[in-house]
Amino acid sequence: MNGFVGTDLAGTIATWVAAIATLAVWSYLVGARRLFVLMQHLLAGLATGYLILLAIREVLVPRLIAPLIEHPRDNGLLVLALVPVGMLIGAAWLPRRAMAPVGAILVGGIAAFALGGAVVGTILPQIAAAMPASGGGSGDLASEVISLVITSLVLLAFLHGAPRGTVTTRAATVGRWLLIGGIGGWIGFLVVSRLSLFVDRIGFLLGDWLTVLP
Amino acid sequence: MTSSQQPLVTAERLASLRRAAPVLLLLLVLVAASLVSAGTHGLRLASPDRSRVDQLRLAIGNLPDDALVLIACDADLGTYPEIRATTRVAIDDLAAHQARLAIVSFTPEGRAIAAAERDRISRGGRVEPPADLGFVAGAEAGLVRSVASIVPAAAEGTIADAIRQRGGGIGAFDMVLIVSGSDISARSWVEQVGSRLPDLPLISIAPTFLAPELEPYLRTGQLTALLATLREGIAYTAAVSAGSPSSPGPTPGPLPMLIGMLAAIGALAEAAFRRLVRRRGRPPRNGRLPS
Numbered sequence: 284m285n286g287f288v289g290t291d292l293a294g295t296i297a298t299w300v301a302a303i304a305t306l307a308v309w310s311y312l313v314g315a316r317r318l319f320v321l322m323q324h325l326l327a328g329l330a331t332g333y334l335i336l337l338a339i340r341e342v343l344v345p346r347l348i349a350p351l352i353e354h355p356r357d358n359g360l361l362v363l364a365l366v367p368v369g370m371l372i373g374a375a376w377l378p379r380r381a382m383a384p385v386g387a388i389l390v391g392g393i394a395a396f397a398l399g400g401a402v403v404g405t406i407l408p409q410i411a412a413a414m415p416a417s418g419g420g421s422g423d424l425a426s427e428v429i430s431l432v433i434t435s436l437v438l439l440a441f442l443h444g445a446p447r448g449t450v451t452t453r454a455a456t457v458g459r460w461l462l463i464g465g466i467g468g469w470i471g472f473l474v475v476s477r478l479s480l481f482v483d484r485i486g487f488l489l490g491d492w493l494t495v496l497p
Numbered sequence: 498m499t500s501s502q503q504p505l506v507t508a509e510r511l512a513s514l515r516r517a518a519p520v521l522l523l524l525l526v527l528v529a530a531s532l533v534s535a536g537t538h539g540l541r542l543a544s545p546d547r548s549r550v551d552q553l554r555l556a557i558g559n560l561p562d563d564a565l566v567l568i569a570c571d572a573d574l575g576t577y578p579e580i581r582a583t584t585r586v587a588i589d590d591l592a593a594h595q596a597r598l599a600i601v602s603f604t605p606e607g608r609a610i611a612a613a614e615r616d617r618i619s620r621g622g623r624v625e626p627p628a629d630l631g632f633v634a635g636a637e638a639g640l641v642r643s644v645a646s647i648v649p650a651a652a653e654g655t656i657a658d659a660i661r662q663r664g665g666g667i668g669a670f671d672m673v674l675i676v677s678g679s680d681i682s683a684r685s686w687v688e689q690v691g692s693r694l695p696d697l698p699l700i701s702i703a704p705t706f707l708a709p710e711l712e713p714y715l716r717t718g719q720l721t722a723l724l725a726t727l728r729e730g731i732a733y734t735a736a737v738s739a740g741s742p743s744s745p746g747p748t749p750g751p752l753p754m755l756i757g758m759l760a761a762i763g764a765l766a767e768a769a770f771r772r773l774v775r776r777r778g779r780p781p782r783n784g785r786l787p788s
Contacts, residue, residue, distance in 0.1 A: 338634075397637050400692065474761050475727060490747060
C-alpha cells in the first residue's frame, strides 16, 4: 500500500480513480488514443485548477492581501507589488510596451539569482575541487589529473566554429566521444529510474487496487 | 440507408496491436514477476556498499538534542514513487532521534506531496506530523528570501515559535533534508542557501536521474549526505526500518527490476543489430552496389 489514501470510502474511490486513470493511460499502447487524450486533458485541467488554488490560498491571500488589509501601514512595499500583479493579470489587454518592463524585471531578477548562485555555489567550488591537491596521495592525484584531462577534452568538444589545428580537432573528437559516453551513462540512470516507476505502478495496481500483493 | 460504421477490427488496429505486443508481453512478465518477487531471496536490490547509508545515518545521529530539522519537499509527482519509501524512513529516523520537524515546499508539485505526507503521518498517529511552513513562491528567489524568513505569519505552534526564536529563517535549523525533484533540487539549495549558510548541513534524497548532477556536491562536501539511487534508498530503508513498527510502503522488487533491465538491454541490442543490418544493406557512397 502506498499509504496516500485511507481505507475509508473516500480512499477506496481515490484508489479506483487512480487505477482507472493508469489503465486509461496504458491503453495508448494498444492504440486507444481517445482515452489517452482524455486523460491528458484531465491532467491539464486538474493541474491548472490546482495551481490557481495554490496561488490564491498560499501566496496571494496570506502573503499579499491579508497583510495589506490587517496592517496596511507596515506593508507599504506590498502596495507596490500590487502593480505588477495587476499588470500580469491584465497582460492580455495591456499594450506590449507597458508589459515589457514588468516581464524584464521578473525574468532578469530570477535569472540573476540563478546565475549568481551557479557561479558562487557550483562553478567556483567545482573548479577548485577539480584542481589536483598537493596533500593527497598518488591515487588521488592520478584520479584528479584524469578528471582534469576529461573535463578539458569535453570542453574542447564545444569549440564549434573556432579556428582549429589538427591536435585541437582530434582532442575535440575525443572529447565528443567522452561526452557521448557520459550521456549514455546518464540515460542508463534514467532507464533504471523510469523502470522503478513502472514497477511501482504495477505494484499499485496489484497491491492497492486488486489487493493480491501484501 | 447505408451503414458507414467502421468495423471493430481494422488492419490499422491489428498492426498497432502487433507493434504493442512486445510491450504488452513485458507488462505481463513484470506483473508475474511482481507477484512472485517476495519469494526471490537469492536476488537483492539493496546496494552492498553502505558508505552512503552510513553517511546519512551519521548526519542524523550527530544532531543535537531537540534539533530543528527542515524537510524541503520539492519532489516531482512523476518520480516521487522511486524515493517515497526512503523519504518516509528518513522522516521516521529523524523523529526517532527526537528531531523537531518542519516541512516546506518551493514547487507546487512538492507542496501536493508534502500535504499528502502530512496527512499520512496524521492518519498513522504514531508520530507528530511536521510543522507546516506551506508553499513559498518564487523558486530560487523564494529560497533566498527564506534564508531570512521562512515562517508564515499565520503559523502557530511550538515548532513555529522555536524557529522564530532562533531568527525565523533557514539558519534556525540544525539540518535540512532536501527531497529533490527536477525543478528545485539539492543543487538549488547548495547554490542559494549553502553559499549563504555554509555551516548548515544539507542532506538529500533524490531520484536516480539526479545522481550524476548531485554527486559532485557530495564530493566537495557541499552536501553532507546523499541517497540518489534506488539501490542506496533500499539499503537505507532496510537498515533503518528493520524492527520498526511502521511500514514505509512498497519498494520495487529485485526480480521485476532485473527483468526490466534485461528487456532494456535487449531493446538496445535489437536497435544496434537493426542499424548494423541497415548499414550493410545500404549501397556504398561511390554508387557501386555491394557484391
